[in-house]
Amino acid sequence: MNAAPDESRQLLADLIAGRFPDARGRFGPYGGRYVPETLIPALEGLARGVEEHLHTPQFQQDFKQQLQSWVGRPTALTFAARLSQRWGARVWLKREDLAHTGAHKINNAIGQGLLAQRLGARRVVAETGAGQHGVASAAACARLGLPCVVYMGAVDMERQAPNVGRMRLLGAQVVPVTSGDRTLRAAIDEALRDWVADPLGTYYMLGSALGPHPYPYLVRELQAVIGREARAQMLAAHGALPDVLIACVGGGSNAIGAFHAFVPDPSVEIIGVEAGGRGTALGDNAATIVGGRPGVLHGAYSLLLQDNDGQVQETHSVSAGLDYPGVGPEHALLARVGRVRYESATDTEALSAVRELSECEGILPALESAHALVGAQRWARSHPGGTVLVCLSGRGDKDMPTLQETLLADGAREGA
Numbered sequence: 001m002n003a004a005p006d007e008s009r010q011l012l013a014d015l016i017a018g019r020f021p022d023a024r025g026r027f028g029p030y031g032g033r034y035v036p037e038t039l040i041p042a043l044e045g046l047a048r049g050v051e052e053h054l055h056t057p058q059f060q061q062d063f064k065q066q067l068q069s070w071v072g073r074p075t076a077l078t079f080a081a082r083l084s085q086r087w088g089a090r091v092w093l094k095r096e097d098l099a100h101t102g103a104h105k106i107n108n109a110i111g112q113g114l115l116a117q118r119l120g121a122r123r124v125v126a127e128t129g130a131g132q133h134g135v136a137s138a139a140a141c142a143r144l145g146l147p148c149v150v151y152m153g154a155v156d157m158e159r160q161a162p163n164v165g166r167m168r169l170l171g172a173q174v175v176p177v178t179s180g181d182r183t184l185r186a187a188i189d190e191a192l193r194d195w196v197a198d199p200l201g202t203y204y205m206l207g208s209a210l211g212p213h214p215y216p217y218l219v220r221e222l223q224a225v226i227g228r229e230a231r232a233q234m235l236a237a238h239g240a241l242p243d244v245l246i247a248c249v250g251g252g253s254n255a256i257g258a259f260h261a262f263v264p265d266p267s268v269e270i271i272g273v274e275a276g277g278r279g280t281a282l283g284d285n286a287a288t289i290v291g292g293r294p295g296v297l298h299g300a301y302s303l304l305l306q307d308n309d310g311q312v313q314e315t316h317s318v319s320a321g322l323d324y325p326g327v328g329p330e331h332a333l334l335a336r337v338g339r340v341r342y343e344s345a346t347d348t349e350a351l352s353a354v355r356e357l358s359e360c361e362g363i364l365p366a367l368e369s370a371h372a373l374v375g376a377q378r379w380a381r382s383h384p385g386g387t388v389l390v391c392l393s394g395r396g397d398k399d400m401p402t403l404q405e406t407l408l409a410d411g412a413r414e415g416a
């Protein structure tokens with residue numbers, strides 16, 4: 001889905017100049033607010049709140065303080081020496097796996113929690129698919145003394161039982177969603193319904209850089225700390241920017257957070273890696289930008305996986321965190337103007353990247369993050385001696401049940 005050259009050039013210039021989202025919450029043709037009338041006042045209130053608080057010195061100071069003392073930021077930048085030798089390129093890892101609760105999601109959760117407090121919310125609602133955002137939300141709310149209700153599809157609650165337990169231990173109420181597809185899509189709908197019932201007393205903590213304006217902007221701003229840190233750390237440790245920056249893309253929050261500070265750097269190539277699942281047929285993957293078409297899902301116009309009648313499709317990925325049929329609108333724009341190249345990695349490729357990083361560097365990556373490693377290995381093959389920076393979005397401990405069934409299953413490995 002590429003734009004005409006002139007239009008594309010203008011969009012890219014606007015993008016680099018930081019003009020998106022515009023006053024209507026759009027990233028070029030994407031984004032906006034495609035929601036029922038009843039949601040508009042709540043979203044307008046939130047947008048006003050974001051404008052009023054997010055960039056004040058007091059908010060930024062509180063946010064920074066929580067990131068340093070509770071989340072554990074800045075997260076390390078690690079040179080992957082043995083992997084570099086194997087791949088023939090210099091590989092650096094931005095270690096979001098070291099952040100509290102095991103992934104980048106906590107940056108967003110604590111930031112939105114601080115915003116909820118400032119807006120006078122008495123309770124927080126959140127949606128969760130695999131449970132990672134639910135855990136981050138529950139932890140952030142506990143930290144700030146905010147009651148937290150997490151909507152989770154009944155199917156997901158069964159698949160992700162340990163995370164349900166974690167959320168409950170962190171004091172959150174987990175509400176099973178039995179409507180719709182009984183997974184993440186239905187959980188988002190339910191959380192939105194709850195929010196509309198009391199938009200002033202309730203704050204909706206959305207988990208990725210998607211949904212109606214102002215969420216894609218808000219989440220980007222809160223996650224942009226990843227790229228700001230990584231950029232400064234690369235300059236300090238390596239003396240130069242990387243040749244390429246690579247992140248995995250589900251809804252798009254770790255990727256947009258990592259990319260944002262690098263988008264204006266013309267020398268830095270940027271690659272997003274989506275879930276290629278078990279194949280390229282509709283329903284076999286979650287590669288939204290690679291295989292999707294424009295449409296509206298969860299309040300924004302973006303790319304999504306749909307059939308010829310516009311029916312949103314079921315997706316498949318071995319990594320639960322990438323298993324979503326939509327993607328944040330800013331990624332749709334970055335793809336359209338060609339600033340970021342999006343590709344996909346299959347389940348099998350991701351699994352073998354988990355093994356390789358674990359054995360080479362003593363780091364067990366999340367299955368989601370392993371998709372970025374696949375992209376990095378591919379890039380290294382065609383750019384010997386180059387420098388690649390990978391956003392390692394999370395740690396793989398949560399994936400042990402899947403890894404037991406795959407990499408550690410009988411016969412999965414010679415001599416096992």
Ligand SMILES: *Cc1c(COP(=O)(O)O)cnc(C)c1O
Pocket residue numbers: 103104105132207208209248249250251252253254255321322366368369393394395
């Ligand atoms: C949730 C998750 C993702 C995908 O979400 P984005 O919003 O695309 O970042 C990626 N990696 C990990 C470890 C996650 O938990």
